[in-house]
Amino acid sequence: MYLARKKIHRKIHYCLRESFADGEMLKSRDICELGPNPSRFVIYPDDGVSFYFDPELIESIEAAGAKADNEELEKLLMPFLDPETQRVIQMFSRAPAGRAAFLRRQAKRCEQEAFHPFDMRRMHYLRFGELDMRKMARAPKKIYRKLLDKSRDEIEQQFMETESVIERRERKNYVYAVFGVADHFESEISRKFPQALDQDRVDRVFLEEFCKINADEAFWGDMGIDGRPNEYLIRYLIWFFDADFDGGFYLEDLVWQFRRRHHGLRTPPPQAAMPVDEALSMMGLSTDDFPGMSVKSLTRQYRVMAQKHHPDKGGDHDRFIRLNRAFQELVRKAEKTRR
Numbered sequence: 001m002y003l004a005r006k007k008i009h010r011k012i013h014y015c016l017r018e019s020f021a022d023g024e025m026l027k028s029r030d031i032c033e034l035g036p037n038p039s040r041f042v043i044y045p046d047d048g049v050s051f052y053f054d055p056e057l058i059e060s061i062e063a064a065g066a067k068a069d070n071e072e073l074e075k076l077l078m079p080f081l082d083p084e085t086q087r088v089i090q091m092f093s094r095a096p097a098g099r100a101a102f103l104r105r106q107a108k109r110c111e112q113e114a115f116h117p118f119d120m121r122r123m124h125y126l127r128f129g130e131l132d133m134r135k136m137a138r139a140p141k142k143i144y145r146k147l148l149d150k151s152r153d154e155i156e157q158q159f160m161e162t163e164s165v166i167e168r169r170e171r172k173n174y175v176y177a178v179f180g181v182a183d184h185f186e187s188e189i190s191r192k193f194p195q196a197l198d199q200d201r202v203d204r205v206f207l208e209e210f211c212k213i214n215a216d217e218a219f220w221g222d223m224g225i226d227g228r229p230n231e232y233l234i235r236y237l238i239w240f241f242d243a244d245f246d247g248g249f250y251l252e253d254l255v256w257q258f259r260r261r262h263h264g265l266r267t268p269p270p271q272a273a274m275p276v277d278e279a280l281s282m283m284g285l286s287t288d289d290f291p292g293m294s295v296k297s298l299t300r301q302y303r304v305m306a307q308k309h310h311p312d313k314g315g316d317h318d319r320f321i322r323l324n325r326a327f328q329e330l331v332r333k334a335e336k337t338r339r
Contacts, residue, residue: 002076003157019150031060038077109145110144121178132192169246181206196310306320
């Protein structure tokens with residue numbers, strides 16, 4: 001079983017679902033509706049940390065032909081338990097016997113499975129936070145084991161929950177990466193600085209890739225397609241067109257992210273802020289241009305200067321790094337002024 005979320009009249013409702021095999025296809029089915037507040041099915045008999053699940057819930061699960069396993073329900077409904085009860089449970093919880101052997105078997109299965117590239121890109125980004133998906137080929141296949149033995153609906157519910165950790169400022173970078181937009185551009189800029197690309201073409205490529213996945217019958221399985229944007233894809237449309245690219249994915253940031261992740265090095269001390277006059281000069285702006293400029297207009301100017309000074313275009317590497325610092329500094333100033 002798994003916990004599914006769905007919007008009803010703009011409010012999140014929960015239900016228990018399960019994935020099951022129907023021939024060679026994995027499908028999903030509803031087991032029990034929990035409504036907007038699953039905590040109502042948790043009963044604390046002595047106002048302490050002990051609890052049990054409402055018999056009504058158990059009966060509904062069994063009436064649907066599913067097994068009402070208490071440990072499984074406890075895991076699924078953990079976020080809706082009293083905080084002190086959660087703390088006590090986590091304090092005494094142990095990995096089930098045979099867990100290590102099970103994970104090894106799962107990792108071995110991953111080596112033989114053919115996962116969909118869209119799922120692989122999402123898992124890779126969520127694990128490593130890398131904009132450049134070319135590194136995906138070198139990643140261990142075991143990172144995809146959470147995709148095993150799940151219906152398309154369960155996989156999408158899983159991604160919805162995991163993606164909740166992505167900060168708003170990073171969402172467009174994420175969508176750009178997982179839809180493989182960079183693969184349509186030859187320049188190395190597309191792998192590191194998507195904000196420097198022709199944004200009209202970026203938008204067109206994204207929509208093409210979006211439509212391909214939306215129309216992929218094999219990908220959606222038992223959920224099928226009906227010509228409209230799938231409900232699980234709509235958030236990506238919003239994330240892509242409702243934000244600008246995050247300006248934090250610069251070369252020096254990527255290098256230190258990699259080193260910190262793989263070698264345990266400390267983040268370098270923060271650099272002194274670039275003087276505003278110098279930043280404006282690097283960006284080809286004057287002191288009269290800057291007041292009142294939005295982040296979007298700064299980004300447009302950055303793209304113009306990036307095309308001119310990027311090393312792949314014959315520009316100087318150090319100057320390009322300074323351009324990135326100038327852009328970051330001016331964006332910070334613009335955002336601070338707007339607050």
